[in-house]
Amino acid sequence: MLRRVSPHLLLRSLAAALAIGGVGVWLATGAHRGWTRTSEVEMRRDEITGIDYPVRRDKFTAGIEFPFAALGGAALLAIGAAMLRPRERSSGPAGTP
Amino acid sequence: MKNQLRQLLALSVLAGTAFAAPLSFDFKDPKGVNNVQFKLDAPLESITGTGTGISGQVSFDPAKPGATTGRIELAAKSLTVGNPMMGEHLQGGQWLDTAKHPVIAFELVSLANVRTQGGVTTADATGKLSLKGVTKEIKVPVSFTHLPDKLGARVNDPKVKGDLLVIRANFEVNRSDYGINAGKNTDKVAENIQLSLSIAGSAPKA
Numbered sequence: 454m455l456r457r458v459s460p461h462l463l464l465r466s467l468a469a470a471l472a473i474g475g476v477g478v479w480l481a482t483g484a485h486r487g488w489t490r491t492s493e494v495e496m497r498r499d500e501i502t503g504i505d506y507p508v509r510r511d512k513f514t515a516g517i518e519f520p521f522a523a524l525g526g527a528a529l530l531a532i533g534a535a536m537l538r539p540r541e542r543s544s545g546p547a548g549t550p
Numbered sequence: 551m552k553n554q555l556r557q558l559l560a561l562s563v564l565a566g567t568a569f570a571a572p573l574s575f576d577f578k579d580p581k582g583v584n585n586v587q588f589k590l591d592a593p594l595e596s597i598t599g600t601g602t603g604i605s606g607q608v609s610f611d612p613a614k615p616g617a618t619t620g621r622i623e624l625a626a627k628s629l630t631v632g633n634p635m636m637g638e639h640l641q642g643g644q645w646l647d648t649a650k651h652p653v654i655a656f657e658l659v660s661l662a663n664v665r666t667q668g669g670v671t672t673a674d675a676t677g678k679l680s681l682k683g684v685t686k687e688i689k690v691p692v693s694f695t696h697l698p699d700k701l702g703a704r705v706n707d708p709k710v711k712g713d714l715l716v717i718r719a720n721f722e723v724n725r726s727d728y729g730i731n732a733g734k735n736t737d738k739v740a741e742n743i744q745l746s747l748s749i750a751g752s753a754p755k756a
Binding site: 487488489490491492493499502504505506507514516517 | 581582583584585587594595600602630632633634636695697700703704714716748749750
């Protein structure tokens with residue numbers, strides 16, 4: 454039988470996964486400090502005319518907004534997790550039943 | 551008799567050169583080499599892009615390059631940048647509004663300070679730039695490189711005879727002059743648009 458995962462643990466795990474995933478994707482695609490790109494330009498030279506011309510090809514490069522959005526989302530999830538955290542039962546004052 | 555024939559031949563060549571009609575170069579480029587590159591400075595990184603939808607005609611006489619006339623057009627929808635959202639903004643109503651203004655055009659009016667060295671002519675071109683429905687006269691430093699009998703090599707068919715003309719120009723325009731998000735977002739995107747044009751046209755010979 455599966456153990457039921459508490460909501461605050463689930464949110465904490467999601468927050469960690471989002472933060473690690475977002476920063477990881479950004480690092481893996483070259484830690485580009487500009488905006489996200491879905492294509493890049495490679496310059497080539499036409500031998501006859503000597504013209505340098507761009508050849509655009511599809512390539513995903515995560516921009517700086519990627520880790521920021523991931524960390525922001527993770528922070529929100531972590532706050533949600535903290536709010537859902539079950540409060541510890543406090544023992545009553547001495548002498549009460 | 552032989553000398554007379556030679557003289558006649560020389561005379562006809564001279565006459566041919568003197569009265570040679572200007573060549574009409576077509577700038578529609580099936581190879582996709584012709585391009586314009588643009589750059590706008592911005593705080594995080596410069597916004598750079600390219601456009602390849604170039605067409606037009608230029609009449610160029612290698613003997614009289616100062617008499618060059620012509621018109622070059624760029625399909626505004628061919629302008630692309632690396633970021634798709636930025637590309638949508640670029641094509642949208644606030645920026646280029648390509649749905650209403652699909653063509654960016656430069657019409658050459660005159661050339662000044664014409665200098666030719668080898669096959670390269672440099673000059674200051676005065677022309678009318680039409681962008682987003684606004685037409686303004688601007689001055690652009692330009693170079694023309696005439697490549698005689700190079701068309702066959704370019705199309706990989708030696709049977710095809712003709713010349714090529716390469717035009718290069720680097721210049722700037724102010725986006726406010728053309729109503730491109732005029733006076734807005736100047737803290738995010740520079741007013742000046744830096745443009746770099748490199749195009750080749752062909753003039754086939756019969």
